[in-house]
Amino acid sequence: MPLRAFTVLGIETSCDETAAALVRGAGSGPGEILSNVIFSQLEEHRPYGGVVPEIAARAHVEMLDGIVEQALADAALKLGEVDAVAATAGPGLIGGVMVGLLTAKALALAAGKPLVAVNHLEAHGLSARLSEGVEFPFLLLLVSGGHCQLLGVEGVGRFRLYGTTIDDAAGEAFDKVAKLLGLAYPGGPRIEALAREGNPKRYTLPRPLFGREGADFSFSGLKTAVRQVTLEGEVRAADLAASFQAAVIDILRNRTAAAMAMFVCDFPSAPSPAFVMAGGVAANGAIRSALGALATARGFSMKVPPPQLCTDNAAMVAWAGIERAQSGLFDPLDVAARARWPLAKNGEAA
Ligand code: KG4
Numbered sequence: 445m446p447l448r449a450f451t452v453l454g455i456e457t458s459c460d461e462t463a464a465a466l467v468r469g470a471g472s473g474p475g476e477i478l479s480n481v482i483f484s485q486l487e488e489h490r491p492y493g494g495v496v497p498e499i500a501a502r503a504h505v506e507m508l509d510g511i512v513e514q515a516l517a518d519a520a521l522k523l524g525e526v527d528a529v530a531a532t533a534g535p536g537l538i539g540g541v542m543v544g545l546l547t548a549k550a551l552a553l554a555a556g557k558p559l560v561a562v563n564h565l566e567a568h569g570l571s572a573r574l575s576e577g578v579e580f581p582f583l584l585l586l587v588s589g590g591h592c593q594l595l596g597v598e599g600v601g602r603f604r605l606y607g608t609t610i611d612d613a614a615g616e617a618f619d620k621v622a623k624l625l626g627l628a629y630p631g632g633p634r635i636e637a638l639a640r641e642g643n644p645k646r647y648t649l650p651r652p653l654f655g656r657e658g659a660d661f662s663f664s665g666l667k668t669a670v671r672q673v674t675l676e677g678e679v680r681a682a683d684l685a686a687s688f689q690a691a692v693i694d695i696l697r698n699r700t701a702a703a704m705a706m707f708v709c710d711f712p713s714a715p716s717p718a719f720v721m722a723g724g725v726a727a728n729g730a731i732r733s734a735l736g737a738l739a740t741a742r743g744f745s746m747k748v749p750p751p752q753l754c755t756d757n758a759a760m761v762a763w764a765g766i767e768r769a770q771s772g773l774f775d776p777l778d779v780a781a782r783a784r785w786p787l788a789k790n791g792e793a794a
């Protein structure tokens with residue numbers, strides 16, 4: 445039986461983006477993005493070189509009402525015309541998560557619509573179903589400022605954890621190395637641009653956990669090694685950025701290859717399964733082409749959502765809301781905001 449199409453309002457406030465979106469869809473996607481409004485608080489946080497939770501929460505309070513109104517107006521919809529309201533309920537900076545979730549509860553109550561409390565990681569994880577209509581099961585590499593995980597995704601709420609970072613997330617490593625090189629926050633795009641002009645072989649840097657059993661990641665030793673190079677004297681920033689990015693690529697490729705082998709064991713009958721990259725770091729062109737080549741060599745087809753759906757956004761939250769709503773997974777109005785909320789039972793506590 446074909447699934448019913450839902451129109452869902454999504455709200456995202458777990459980090460430094462205040463966002464609201466309306467998405468319509470049914471089944472495995474792709475969905476139709478009716479509106480997707482994002483206000484980035486980057487300028488507010490830039491002077492501090494990272495996200496300041498108090499500043500973030502206050503900015504969400506100030507911006508969110510107007511952004512929800514804008515999202516409804518862009519979609520030419522009234523609140524009464526949506527089927528459900530979905531909001532990120534964690535994991536993330538708790539002050540911000542509470543602002544978004546409370547707003548969603550108020551809107552759901554006022555309009556008499558059901559509420560869906562969405563896990564931010566699941567929203568990233570399902571985003572390739574929204575944009576590309578990827579089918580279950582698929583292998584997911586979630587790489588952002590807060591997360592670095594390899595997961596087998598069997599269905600809504602059904603994940604197998606293959607690997608996770610034992611220290612920093614990949615995006616965090618980009619941001620910290622950018623800071624060492626005197627580059628502005630967020631560091632990922634700046635390192636990528638600088639690396640294009642650099643020699644990736646100029647500095648010898650470690651590849652922690654490379655070749656080890658399992659598919660876990662570690663980046664803190666790499667970051668420390670970069671700091672050591674900067675302390676030893678004059679550096680050529682482009683060469684150091686390129687050498688760092690090359691090390692990150694080697695780590696991601698090696699750990700992803702290990703997870704691909706585990707996935708094939710778990711799902712031997714999936715023909716040419718999708719390998720999905722999601723999260724802010726998936727916007728990196730060099731990482732995409734390296735992992736795309738790996739995917740092809742291993743019989744996977746790589747799918748990456750477009751850049752505006754890779755970084756934090758509310759369309760992916762609305763889409764996760766649609767998928768959960770279709771399984772009847774609504775939440776009561778007293779559902780709690782969660783700073784930590786791992787996707788898989790044995791998972792990293794995000
Ligand atoms: O998914 P996201 O918007 O937020 C969360 O962390 O949930 O990801 C932001 C992260 C930052 O660490 C940023 O430096 C990184 O993604 N990033 C990149 C690139 N664009 C964003 N890292 C490497 N290369 C990029 N082009």
Ligand code: ZN
Nearest residue numbers: 568588755756
């Ligand atoms: Zn995110």
